[in-house]
Amino acid sequence: MQENNKGKRALVDASRLIIESMARAGADAFIGYPITPANLLYQYGSQRMPLMLAAPDEITTLQWMTGLAAAGKVPITATSFPGYALMIESVNMAYMMELPMVIILVQRLGPATGTATCGAQGDLSLLKGNISGGHPMPVFCTSNFEDSWTLSAKAVETAIKLRTPVILLTSKEEVMTTKSFDMDALPAIELVERKYYDMQCDGKYKSYKATDLVPDFLPVTQSKHQVRINASTHDKEGILQHSNEEAMANTQRLEDKIRHKLFEYTLYDYHEVKEAQKLVVAFGITAAAARDAVKELEKQGEKVSLLIPKTMIPAPEVYMEIMDSYAKVVVAEENINNQFSDMLYGIRKPKNHHFVGALGKMITPQQIIEEVQA
Amino acid sequence: MTINTFLNTDALPYCKGCGHDLIARNTTKALVKLGYDPLDVIMVTDIGCHGIIDKCLNTHTVHGLHGRSVALGAGISFGDIGPEKKIVVFIGDGGTTIGLQHIMEAARLNLNMTVVVHNNYLYGMTGGQTSGLTPVGFNTTTSGEGNPFAGYDLCALSSAAGAAYTARITGIGDISDKLVAAFAVKGFSLIEVLEICPSYGVKLNPKRKLAEIIEKAGKPLGEWTQDREAFSAVQGRKTQDLLAKVHPVKKSFNSYLKTPMSMVVSGSAGEGVQLAAGLISKAALSSGLHVTQKGSYPVTVGVGFSTAEINLSPQPIHFHGINVPDMALITSADGLAHNRKRIESMKEGMLFIDSSLPVPATGAEVIQHDFRALGARNAAIFSVFFFALKTGIISTEAIFKVIEDEGKAEKLPIAKIKEALALL
Numbered sequence: 060m061q062e063n064n065k066g067k068r069a070l071v072d073a074s075r076l077i078i079e080s081m082a083r084a085g086a087d088a089f090i091g092y093p094i095t096p097a098n099l100l101y102q103y104g105s106q107r108m109p110l111m112l113a114a115p116d117e118i119t120t121l122q123w124m125t126g127l128a129a130a131g132k133v134p135i136t137a138t139s140f141p142g143y144a145l146m147i148e149s150v151n152m153a154y155m156m157e158l159p160m161v162i163i164l165v166q167r168l169g170p171a172t173g174t175a176t177c178g179a180q181g182d183l184s185l186l187k188g189n190i191s192g193g194h195p196m197p198v199f200c201t202s203n204f205e206d207s208w209t210l211s212a213k214a215v216e217t218a219i220k221l222r223t224p225v226i227l228l229t230s231k232e233e234v235m236t237t238k239s240f241d242m243d244a245l246p247a248i249e250l251v252e253r254k255y256y257d258m259q260c261d262g263k264y265k266s267y268k269a270t271d272l273v274p275d276f277l278p279v280t281q282s283k284h285q286v287r288i289n290a291s292t293h294d295k296e297g298i299l300q301h302s303n304e305e306a307m308a309n310t311q312r313l314e315d316k317i318r319h320k321l322f323e324y325t326l327y328d329y330h331e332v333k334e335a336q337k338l339v340v341a342f343g344i345t346a347a348a349a350r351d352a353v354k355e356l357e358k359q360g361e362k363v364s365l366l367i368p369k370t371m372i373p374a375p376e377v378y379m380e381i382m383d384s385y386a387k388v389v390v391a392e393e394n395i396n397n398q399f400s401d402m403l404y405g406i407r408k409p410k411n412h413h414f415v416g417a418l419g420k421m422i423t424p425q426q427i428i429e430e431v432q433a
Numbered sequence: 434m435t436i437n438t439f440l441n442t443d444a445l446p447y448c449k450g451c452g453h454d455l456i457a458r459n460t461t462k463a464l465v466k467l468g469y470d471p472l473d474v475i476m477v478t479d480i481g482c483h484g485i486i487d488k489c490l491n492t493h494t495v496h497g498l499h500g501r502s503v504a505l506g507a508g509i510s511f512g513d514i515g516p517e518k519k520i521v522v523f524i525g526d527g528g529t530t531i532g533l534q535h536i537m538e539a540a541r542l543n544l545n546m547t548v549v550v551h552n553n554y555l556y557g558m559t560g561g562q563t564s565g566l567t568p569v570g571f572n573t574t575t576s577g578e579g580n581p582f583a584g585y586d587l588c589a590l591s592s593a594a595g596a597a598y599t600a601r602i603t604g605i606g607d608i609s610d611k612l613v614a615a616f617a618v619k620g621f622s623l624i625e626v627l628e629i630c631p632s633y634g635v636k637l638n639p640k641r642k643l644a645e646i647i648e649k650a651g652k653p654l655g656e657w658t659q660d661r662e663a664f665s666a667v668q669g670r671k672t673q674d675l676l677a678k679v680h681p682v683k684k685s686f687n688s689y690l691k692t693p694m695s696m697v698v699s700g701s702a703g704e705g706v707q708l709a710a711g712l713i714s715k716a717a718l719s720s721g722l723h724v725t726q727k728g729s730y731p732v733t734v735g736v737g738f739s740t741a742e743i744n745l746s747p748q749p750i751h752f753h754g755i756n757v758p759d760m761a762l763i764t765s766a767d768g769l770a771h772n773r774k775r776i777e778s779m780k781e782g783m784l785f786i787d788s789s790l791p792v793p794a795t796g797a798e799v800i801q802h803d804f805r806a807l808g809a810r811n812a813a814i815f816s817v818f819f820f821a822l823k824t825g826i827i828s829t830e831a832i833f834k835v836i837e838d839e840g841k842a843e844k845l846p847i848a849k850i851k852e853a854l855a856l857l
Contacts (some may be wrong), residue, residue: 062482067681069715071722077677090513095732109669112511115538119504122497122535129495150496175732203751236727236753239718244680279493280514282472287487288495291480298488299496387588421754 067242070300074099074234075205077163077227078243081135082107083248085219086161086210086253088134089128090120092142095175097165100137101268102269117142122173122332128158129288131278133219135161140182141172147189149222152290154190154313155268159218159225166230166343166418177311177419178231181342186226186372187402194314197221197324198372200228202346204238208245210326210369214250217324222273223351228371232344232395232421246427258283266297272316318373325375328367335362337431338385340378342368342399345391345422352427363431374403382409389430391415437461439471439491446485450635452604453483453551460521460549461490463612469520473692475517477506479532481525482549482558487634498530500524503539503548507706510544511666520546527556529587530565536623537593542664543620546744549612550587550623551604553630554646561633566746568650572637584650592657592799598622600656603643614656620663627654628689686831688720693746694826696760697775699768700813702730702739708766709813710741713841716821716831717745725753729771738771745826758782761797762820764804764812785820807849817849823855 064312078089078100089104089111105111110132117138121382124134138146143164153160162187164186169178186198197217199210211227218225256275263286279286287297292306300306330353340350346367353365366372366381367414388411390400397414404412413424414431447454464474474492478484480499487494497505505524514520529536529550540770546726554571556562561574566587591599591713595619602611604626604654613623629635638646647654698713700706707728714726723819725744731737742755756775759782764768769776769790776784788801800823804816821829836842 068718068723069681070718070726071679075675077681082672082675084771104677107672107675109672110666111512111667111670115534119507119538122501123508123511125497126505126510127512128508129513130509130514132512141834149499149501152501156497163509176729232753236725237714238726238750239714239722239724242679243674251848255688278512279495280508280512280518282470285491286474286493289487292498297494316495324672341490347753352752374652420756421480421752421755423754424752 069242070237071204071240071242072099072234072237073201073229074203075189076101076207077229077234078103078107079203080208081161081215081249083250084131085251085253086215088112088124088132090114090134091137092117092120092122093141094139097137097139097163098237099234100163100165104135115143117145118149120145122161122229125149125153125156125158128153128160128277129278133163133215134160134192135163137165138171139165139167139175140390143182148264150196151190152302154194154222155290156288157222157313158404161214161218161225161227161403163227163229165234166228173224174419176322178344178393178421179397180230182228183371183398183402184237184361186228194309195317195373196224196226197317197328198228199368200343200371201233202328202367202369204240204368205244207290212248212328213324219251219253220273220323221241221320222276223317228343230344236369243319256284265295267293268295268309269312269316272319284407286294287367296411321370321373321375324370325377326369327375327378328365328369329381330365332362335383336383336386337362337366337392338364338366338388339369339427339431340382340388340399341391341427342371343392345393348422348424349391349423349427352431355424356431361431368399379403385411387411387413387414387431389415389427391427393417393422437465439464439474439552440489442489443448445489446554446667447482448631448770451482452553452626452632452722453486455549455604455608456483456626457486457489458778459607459609459612462543462609463616464519466609466613466614468658469519473624476523477502477520477522479511479522479524479528480558481528481551481556483525484679485521486523487796490697499820500528500530501535502530504535506546507535507542507544508748510546511641513668514733522548523617524548524563525528525557526548526550526552526554526566533585533590536591537594540591540596540623543595543597543661545616545663545665546618546621547615548623549705551628552587552625553628553634555630555633555760557630557633561637568646571651574637586652588624588657589625589651592659595659595661596621596623597663598656600624601627601652601654603654604628605643620661624779645772667850682718684719684721685834686828688717688722688826689703690722690745690826693744693748694760695755695758696743696745696762697740697755697758697772698743698762698813698817699738699740700764701774701809702737704739704765704809705811706739706741706764709817710743710812712835713743713817713827713830715835716827716842719831719834720827722833723750725750727753738767741770742773761785762815762816763790769793776787783824785816796809807846807853811846813848814845818854819857822854
């Protein structure tokens with residue numbers, strides 16, 4: 060978080076940072092279908108990406124992205140719940156096919172069309188279970204402008220390295236607000252290096268044969284090795300199977316690669332205060348209120364630690380280890396059902412957990428302070 | 434017919450008498466006739482009996498979702514795939530029904546690909562149900578007394594949407610030359626091959642011949658062409674670094690503000706509210722303050738209220754929400770209606786409100802002025818200067834400097850604003 064008053068401050072919005080960061084990391088195509096509050100991302104995507112296409116709906120968006128990914132591109136899109144709901148079957152397809160892409164999901168108030176111009180944090184539970192079989196798909200959540208820059212690049216890197224769709228979760232209040240920001244605070248973004256199957260190998264290429272959980276990629280645009288891409292249950296070669304041992308091992312690997320490589324993309328902020336017995340946990344837009352709340356509590360002489368999860372799915376165990384070490388944990392998120400704790404613990408939350416929620420409005424620092432002091 | 438370089442087996446996985454077998458063999462034969470290498474061909478298959486051909490092919494194979502294969506193939510065609518490649522999509526009448534929009538879109542854009550529709554008039558894989566291409570009177574397992582509805586005229590739709598080439602043929606005999614005609618087209622081609630499913634269609638429609646079914650359906654065989662340029666996605670188009678135009682602002686002015694301050698600027702759409710808010714934000718930035726700004730307006734952005742929320746602080750700002758503002762600038766009835774509750778909740782601070790408006794009960798200090806004196810379009814802009822002059826949180830000079838730096842001076846009545854400010 061920016062604490063100094065110097066440097067090169069400019070007025071900027073997070074949508075701009077997200078798209079520029081993804082482009083620098085290697086995203087090279089934006090497929091768009093307009094939806095509020097993701098329209099700024101669409102506008103910037105159309106200006107920044109080497110390839111930009113306007114799809115006629117969100118199902119087509121995901122299908123085009125998957126086709127592009129099969130041809131070797133790294134496509135991205137931006138949407139909100141109504142659009143994402145249409146994408147889900149195709150997201151499952153891309154997940155099964157193991158093709159990289161990033162979907163920027165800008166949360167707004169639901170259910171259904173809800174309120175397009177009202178922020179929310181209501182989509183985490185959906186993302187937790189949107190791959191059939193309950194398999195995890197990486198989800199990152201931005202908590203400030205720095206995250207909009209660094210996590211966006213990380214999302215592209217994770218998509219490429221793990222060959223998977225990745226969600227960058229954000230919200231209306233994050234991507235449609237302009238802020239003064241020190242541009243010097245942005246670290247350089249490295250272009251993600253893609254790993255391809257060695258074209259010089261004379262052996263038979265198998266599209267889903269993996270030596271380290273993730274198969275080497277080859278696009279369908281080359282003419283040396285046959286590529287088989289399949290959304291149905293398949294073996295290492297990519298040939299449709301019912302449920303034989305090799306095919307089930309392949310499906311098992313889809314889960315394993317996301318979970319076993321989690322250490323490579325576990326990101327969170329932990330402001331640990333010595334001897335603190337209380338912990339505030341917040342992510343996304345509510346992290347801003349939590350930062351202010353903890354600072355205010357500190358001023359008042361209260362010892363309170365702060366955990367800001369950024370890798371949401373799969374949830375790293377360290378979150379629970381941290382939370383278990385406090386007598387009181389206050390989880391704040393802009394919904395009314397405590398989706399973060401629900402994801403970690405189910406309906407039986409630990410007794411030390413307290414929840415601050417909101418519907419249709421941002422959680423304020425004061426609300427968090429009151430719950431911490433209650 | 435014997436096995437060719439495109440097939441790895443002569444035993445294709447279809448029921449005896451199925452037209453899919455004939456289409457698969459003739460497709461590979463047509464590709465051989467056109468001189469394609471198998472790995473220059475990308476076969477995209479849908480869900481349905483036709484889709485299980487994948488494993489028999491030596492081409493690249495992409496097997497997707499039900500109904501979406503045309504969109505998936507379209508996505509591949511947008512990649513930088515080279516003119517020597519051929520994308521062929523296999524889809525059934527069921528997939529066509531669910532994914533009709535994708536076919537229309539690919540035809541409209543005239544993408545470089547061929548769609549081969551295996552139209553056996555019903556959903557074969559799931560038990561012989563009626564599809565959108567089932568002809569009227571045709572029996573299926575879900576319309577035992579004959580389909581009461583006519584099927585789509587897919588070829589008419591495809592052609593109307595803009596396909597360079599569309600054809601309807603019967604899946605009888607050697608159809609490889611007809612497939613060659615479709616495959617050789619530059620742009621989008623669709624060939625609808627009519628057949629009867631031996632497992633359901635033949636059994637449920639005994640003694641009916643394909644020719645008679647076609648005649649009764651009223652959708653004739655034929656081909657339809659139009660001379661259109663094929664779409665090719667622009668690769669490596671000129672792009673702009675999104676940070677190139679984000680200019681850091683030098684601190685040139687001072688502000689006495691020592692604690693965070695929140696404000697709303699609100700008026701009517703088209704009356705410069707967001708522009709005015711931007712002037713405050715940029716002037717504050719040039720005065721060394723941290724700033725957040727966001728807009729709020731109805732879904733139809735050209736009518737009703739327009740509100741901007743601004744936070745100014747000498748310290749970095751994390752939480753930017755505003756429940757009850759410290760300052761409110763209200764320039765029209767729309768703005769007042771949108772913020773009335775907030776204004777009534779103000780226990781302190783300042784309310785700047787156009788003198789034509791009723792003043793709500795509020796704990797804020799109320800300052801009334803005719804902000805609309807310079808015209809409705811300038812109401813919010815003028816209110817911002819008025820605010821700066823009265824509070825000194827930012828200076829009017831700082832605002833004028835922003836206007837000058839951004840080249841907006843000619844679009845705003847600067848002289849009149851200065852004249853009005855001089856009278857205050």
